[in-house]
Amino acid sequence: MQHHLASRLDHISSFHVMELMKMAAELEAEGRHLIHMGIGEPDFTAPTDVIAAATAAMAEGKLQYTSALGLPALRSAISSHYRDQFGLDVPAQRIIVTAGASAALLLACAALVEAGKEVLMPDPSYPCNRHFVAAFEGRARLIPSGPAERFQLSAQMVREHWGAQTAGVLLASPSNPTGTSIPQSELREIIDIVKQRGGYTIVDEIYQGLSYEGAPFSALSLDSDVVVINSFSKYFNMTGWRLGWLVVPESIVPAVEKLAQNLFICASAVAQHAALACFTPDSLAVYAARKEEFRRRRDYLVPALRELGLDVPVTPDGAFYVYADCSRFSDDADAFAKQVLREAGVVIVPGKDFGPATAHRYVRLSYANSLENLQEAVRRLKTFLHPEKS
Incomplete structure (x- = not known):
């Protein structure tokens, strides 16, 4: 039976990033080790x-x-x-x-x-x-x-x-x-x-x-x-x-x-x-320490990405995201994110979901991951982006 759906659904898009997440799941099922920098979720749990x-x-x-x-x-x-x-x-x-x-x-x-x-x-x-x-x-x-x-x-x-x-x-x-x-x-x-x-x-x-x-x-x-x-x-x-x-x-x-x-x-x-x-008081102390850890990760990742040639035109002052311009390497951020996933084993998110103005130039990277994993992600990105230096 064919159901008639409400026309308001025409104005609500799917999450394009879910295609990327499916690709990541398939690679992990094959035994690939991925560094996840795509999910907007703290890697910490409740105190x-x-x-x-x-x-x-x-x-x-x-x-x-x-x-x-x-x-x-x-x-x-x-x-x-x-x-x-x-x-x-x-x-x-x-x-x-x-x-x-x-x-x-x-x-x-x-x-x-x-x-x-x-x-x-x-x-x-x-x-x-x-x-x-x-x-x-x-x-x-x-x-x-x-x-x-x-x-x-x-x-x-x-x-x-x-x-x-x-x-x-x-x-x-x-x-x-x-x-x-x-x-x-x-x-x-x-x-x-x-x-x-x-x-x-x-x-x-x-x-x-x-x-x-x-x-x-x-x-x-x-x-x-x-x-x-x-x-x-x-x-x-x-x-x-x-x-x-x-x-x-x-x-x-x-x-x-x-x-x-x-x-x-x-x-x-x-x-x-x-x-x-x-x-x-104990929980608030935990949150304060975790906030400082997020700050430490940001202070590592932003200059590291800039050194790789992924331009970060505005230093993020909050949350746990970096919005980076990848146009030096690609004019299609969606294709770039998929290539980074397949070849470097790093999950990042293209700007496609966030609006058309920045869709083709920008990718989002989350630093809601351990500093050790972020350092490994940067090493992988360096090998992918600059194989001549690896």
């Missing part, structure tokens, strides 16, 4: 306190549905985290615990995106962000952004591209795939421009804890009306636990709660009880 809290929650039978807004204790803990880390007063009643940052973005788009309206975002950007907009029949308008803008939207770009059908902007700082952040003064100006035009600003801050230059800040410090997405996946190393949160203006909490009740019921109860232990 001891978090595992113990999950075990205790299961042993004590704390497995029932929670409020759609999340455990009150966890919402309060996140509120305290904003106070302790950023000096911000973010009331717990504005915090909604979600089934990962993906659910937070889904709820934000369900509440704010109107059919046919535009949402501005940079090209390159994480593909799911534009697909959430498309899922609610909005139109993601990708604005090409290069090294001069740190691969981010600038205030001037927002001014120039805001039109009659524009309703808001969706930003990520630090960003996937580039690891770059929007400077505080620039972000403030963007928020002001959007607010003057009656629009909304959504800021994905899931890599906020992994900021390496200067004091990290939240967009919430610039304007309390900003909608902010965050997650326990990246900084807190809980990817498979599927837990995140959303901060919204208090006036729209009832609307988002209604959506959460209907779309998700609640986030995982076990994951929520476990996440309470993310904020213990």
